[in-house]
Amino acid sequence: MMTNTSAAAPVVYDIRDIKPPIDIPNSLAWLWWTLRILAVLVVLYLLWRYWRQRSAQMVVIPRVPPHVHARQKLAEALALIAQPKPFCIEVSDITRVYLEQRFNFHAPERTTEEFLRELGGTSLLTREQKESLARFLESCDLVKFAKYEPGEPELRALHQSAARLIDETEPPAEPEQDPEDEPFTLPTQP
Numbered sequence: 001m002m003t004n005t006s007a008a009a010p011v012v013y014d015i016r017d018i019k020p021p022i023d024i025p026n027s028l029a030w031l032w033w034t035l036r037i038l039a040v041l042v043v044l045y046l047l048w049r050y051w052r053q054r055s056a057q058m059v060v061i062p063r064v065p066p067h068v069h070a071r072q073k074l075a076e077a078l079a080l081i082a083q084p085k086p087f088c089i090e091v092s093d094i095t096r097v098y099l100e101q102r103f104n105f106h107a108p109e110r111t112t113e114e115f116l117r118e119l120g121g122t123s124l125l126t127r128e129q130k131e132s133l134a135r136f137l138e139s140c141d142l143v144k145f146a147k148y149e150p151g152e153p154e155l156r157a158l159h160q161s162a163a164r165l166i167d168e169t170e171p172p173a174e175p176e177q178d179p180e181d182e183p184f185t186l187p188t189q190p
Contacts, residue, residue, distance in 0.1 A: 065171070066097075066098050066101035066102045067098065067102065067166050067167075067169075067170040067171070069098075069101075070094055070095070070097070070098035070166050071163070071166060073090075073094045074091065074094055074159065074162060074163055074166070077090040077091050077094060077159070078159065081152060081155050081156070081159075082152075084143050084148075084149055084150055084155060085143055085144060087155055088139075088140040088143040088144055088155070088158065089140075089144055091140065091158055091159055091162050092136075092137065092140040092141075092144070094162065095133075095136070095137075095162045095165065095166075096115070098166055099169075102169060102171070103122075103124050103169075105118060105119065106118075112137045112138065112141055115137070116130075116133075116134050116137070119133070124169075125169065129165060129168060129169065132161060132164070132165065133165060135161075136158060136161045136162060136165070139154075139158055140158065
């Protein structure tokens with residue numbers, strides 16, 4: 001007997017594709033986002049407060065005027081009066097730096113001749129001040145470069161010449177304000 005195999009039982013596909021994942025709603029997601037945003041806001045607030053307190057505590061140091069600074073340096077230079085060359089270098093440098101700060105000359109990086117030539121073309125100093133400055137710088141150059149050894153009286157005269165130049169070229173004092181004219185400011189918190 002012969003059987004027909006073509007009429008066999010129907011083929012059942014029992015392997016099915018997996019189902020996609022199911023989204024499970026997190027009812028607390030909004031809470032986590034809110035907490036993150038609040039944390040960022042708190043950090044920003046604390047940084048702002050720190051910056052504000054720090055800027056309130058910053059002490060503003062007023063700039064020392066050139067003539068005051070030069071006088072202080074000249075007073076300190078007197079400690080070198082027993083050593084002519086270092087004393088003359090110091091007094092000359094103090095005077096040159098003062099003139100640069102006061103009149104915007106480029107004195108420290110120029111030779112005496114270049115500096116005096118530039119100074120001659122200006123009206124910032126009187127003729128007598130220019131001549132006095134020229135004698136002062138030439139005397140300092142003799143000590144610095146020609147190995148001239150002046151005595152203490154000559155060194156004190158150089159010092160007085162520098163101090164006199166600073167006194168004569170000092171800017172006029174600004175009038176002081178009346179305390180009533182000053183703007184009212186609130187005190188800062190400690």
